[in-house]
Amino acid sequence: MRAILEMFSKTLLLTSALALLIVLVACAPREDSAAGAGETATAIAALELAVAAAKLEVQRLKDFDELENLSGIYGHYVDKSMHDDVADLFAADGIVEILGRGVFYGQDRVRQYMHNLSPIGPRDGALFNHMHLQPVIHVAEDGQSAHVRSRLFVMFGIVDTNAQWGSGVYENEFVKQDGVWKLKYLHGYQTFYTNYEDGWAKRSSAIFAPYERLPPDGPQSVPYDPYPAAFVPPFHYGNPVSERADYYGRPQPPPAPTP
């Protein structure tokens, strides 16, 4: 059924254009009433096609909002170390790559990665805020995949012990399965992590290396150094006006790495 629907959506434009031609011909003024009946029937057929096209457009708008929600929801779960809820947002073959920790393939490994961060659930005395901001959302024309660039702003803390700022950029991929958007590839680029006392310009962390206790399945997919080095996290999209896609020698992010 899904395949039929997808095929329908892809052929809709052609069909609509064809129907339009037929309608324009059929709608040429005539005097006899038989022609009037034919005219109305053709009008109904064209109307049905127009409804289908409008329905598709509204679905893309809904996709946009659902992706914005999903990006935000991820952040709210991470805040509270709800590791299983985070992992549940991923597709079965979902991929996670955060900072320089390396690449983890599949939802089971995503779950391990999340559980490796801390015990599950919020803890007294620990702050783990991950604000997800500024999403740029593009849904593929077939409505089955999407990309979102978003901004991460982090407040870490252990009460009375330390406090930190962190910042980064996500370039994430999503896939729609059985009508539900899921994370296909979450890729967080590191901008800076620094102590609250110092501020970002005085001292900031080098790229975070893979965890020794949880080695990744693959190496960091894009080599770079965070601030103070100069680096532009690759964009999934060309300039919204000029469509130019030359971003400092990195026209686009690499495709999701494969195991």
Added chain:
Amino acid sequence: MPRQPRTAARNCRRWCVIAALAGLAPASHAQDGLAERVAAAQMRLAALEQRAARVDDINDIENLQRSYGYYLDKMLWEHVIDLFADDATLEVGLSGVYVGKDSIRRYLYSLSGGRQGPIEGVLYDHMQLQPIVTVADDGLTAEGRWRAWILTGTAGSGSGGHWGEGPYENEYVKENGVWKISKLHWYATYYVPYEGGWLHSTTDAVQAYSEGRGVTPDRPPSVQYEPYPAAFIPPFHYPNPVSGQ
């Protein structure tokens, strides 16, 4: 990975709806009221299509302004300039008004010593937050209030960096189906050193952050105001959405 197919296919889809509806002459041959019902459904669908198009416009404008932020972060000036309409204006804090793409280009490049692209040791992050986008009924112009939250810094300067904050009141124009920035106006609330943050705030710091280096604007600032600690409300482009006042 494919580039975003942008708006071509989507515009075509919308065109199909509009054209299909426009192409139908109002049925003049009544058949038990069927023709009238068809005509009424055509009009309802056209109205719904217009509403969907306005929501789509808001999404496009949000993507546009957020992209402005990502390009500004990395001083990708040519990408920033591409986002503006030819006769656009730019006014940042106390910079005065730069009119047209050439002037905007002069201003932007002056901020980075004439070069483009990220500079080692320089952080220039401008988060684009809290949009209120209002699209005109004809879908050809729009206005947007936003908030910039700014983190800048220079490694080795001895300071932890700077915070900056303030709202935008921007305007947009749709040309050939593509939204562009026609007016960018950022009102500075504060620009302060990391140390102490907004405990202390001076107009001088806002001036140093926002004024072009060695370039002069085409017009003086369009609104006279002092940043924090002075009290000032950047004018809103919209009435209260509940009371209408």
